[in-house]
Amino acid sequence: MITAERKPLEEILAYIKPFKRILLLGCNECVTVCAAGGRKEVGVLASGLQMSRLKDGSSIDIREHTLERQCDPEYVEELVPMIDSADAVLSMACGCGVQQLAMRFRDKPVFPAVNTKFMGGSDRHGVWTERCQGCGDCLLGLTGGICPIAKCAKHLMNGPCGGSAGGVCEIGDDVDCAWHLIWERLKALGLTDQYMEIMPAKDWRPAGGGGPRKIIREDLAE
Amino acid sequence: MKEQFEPVIVAFCCHYCAYTAADMAGSQRLVYPPNVKIIRVPCSGKVDSIHILKAFEKGADGVYVAGCLDGDCHFKNGNDKASRKVAQMMRYLEEIGIEPERLEMVKMSAGMGERFARIATEMTEKIRKLGPSPIKAAAA
Ligand code: SF4
Ligand code: SF4
Numbered sequence: 174m175i176t177a178e179r180k181p182l183e184e185i186l187a188y189i190k191p192f193k194r195i196l197l198l199g200c201n202e203c204v205t206v207c208a209a210g211g212r213k214e215v216g217v218l219a220s221g222l223q224m225s226r227l228k229d230g231s232s233i234d235i236r237e238h239t240l241e242r243q244c245d246p247e248y249v250e251e252l253v254p255m256i257d258s259a260d261a262v263l264s265m266a267c268g269c270g271v272q273q274l275a276m277r278f279r280d281k282p283v284f285p286a287v288n289t290k291f292m293g294g295s296d297r298h299g300v301w302t303e304r305c306q307g308c309g310d311c312l313l314g315l316t317g318g319i320c321p322i323a324k325c326a327k328h329l330m331n332g333p334c335g336g337s338a339g340g341v342c343e344i345g346d347d348v349d350c351a352w353h354l355i356w357e358r359l360k361a362l363g364l365t366d367q368y369m370e371i372m373p374a375k376d377w378r379p380a381g382g383g384g385p386r387k388i389i390r391e392d393l394a395e
Numbered sequence: 396m397k398e399q400f401e402p403v404i405v406a407f408c409c410h411y412c413a414y415t416a417a418d419m420a421g422s423q424r425l426v427y428p429p430n431v432k433i434i435r436v437p438c439s440g441k442v443d444s445i446h447i448l449k450a451f452e453k454g455a456d457g458v459y460v461a462g463c464l465d466g467d468c469h470f471k472n473g474n475d476k477a478s479r480k481v482a483q484m485m486r487y488l489e490e491i492g493i494e495p496e497r498l499e500m501v502k503m504s505a506g507m508g509e510r511f512a513r514i515a516t517e518m519t520e521k522i523r524k525l526g527p528s529p530i531k532a533a534a535a
Contacts, residue, residue: 181490182491183490216445217444217445217487220445221448223452224448224451224452224493227452227530227533227534228492228493228532229533230533
């Protein structure tokens with residue numbers, strides 16, 4: 174999933190300062206699961222913004238709404254009947270959702286209320302870690318299911334750097350060395366031969382180095 | 396003016412401990428301030444962030460969540476969850492510009508009528524000293 178965290182209230186308040194009527198939008202997908210921008214978080218943010226204004230002797234008109242998915246035009250269309258009664262839109266979806274809104278409602282200022290962090294998974298309740306950087310040419314089949322791009326600070330392709338010690342990465346004690354993990358896993362799977370294969374220099378164009386990426390499914394696209 | 400300020404305090408009380416303790420305080424004829432408005436909840440862990448925030452938004456000067464003693468939650472760990480939520484909401488109140496001390500997590504057992512009355516009194520005194528919530532103060 175895509176993970177996110179709410180921005181500091183101060184930053185959000187600065188964005189919406191000139192506006193009186195705000196449409197505050199959550200998303201039912203990733204940001205709900207990582208407790209950053211679902212229906213609940215929309216309510217919490219709305220109340221916080223309202224109280225910030227109330228304590229300054231003013232108030233704000235906030236309409237709360239949570240879309241099934243903010244990155245799909247079908248769902249964004251739902252907002253048409255309510256968009257005119259808002260001076261600005263505040264989105265708690267990831268950057269994809271925010272941009273979908275900005276594209277659809279060109280005459281409305283749209284602001285992000287969360288910082289989109291990374292593609293990750295949940296380690297345990299309340300803890301998420303980065304797993305994939307969308308490199309466009311997945312290597313997991315060669316690395317025992319552990320990503321050397323997302324989980325190694327140097328994106329190394331052929332084993333650990335000199336900073337790997339006792340399974341720990343040199344960037345910090347709480348960071349596992351990805352290549353240590355890969356080696357242990359390949360050993361457990363009896364696939365150490367795979368480790369001996371030298372990986373050629375990675376082509377970073379599919380990772381975004383070749384410009385904004387796009388997928389066209391001929392069978393689906395109209 | 397400040398001498399006459401009577402704080403409004405909302406206490407979310409778990410049915411299995413604090414709510415029963417409040418009953419106990421009553422039957423023991425213990426006196427506690429009428430400022431404390433009790434809301435019975437099935438477990439302190441059932442209190443959501445939004446309940447706490449709405450209490451403040453609608454004019455409470457202080458809020459506390461009262462759950463069972465450590466390890467005694469009827470639903471295993473609702474009180475721990477409540478403690479973490481309260482801590483999180485204290486940080487959020489600070490961001491909003493409301494003194495975090497206006498919110499508190501307390502723990503007691505069903506038999507602690509005396510503790511219930513004491514906490515209600517202490518909380519009322521603390522909030523009385525802090526004065527009206529910034530939201531109420533701005534509206535006045
Ligand atoms: S190798 Fe590329 S696609 Fe595969 S998990 Fe890592 S970043 Fe993602
Ligand atoms: S110690 Fe391991 S994870 Fe850290 S940078 Fe070096 S190879 Fe990558």
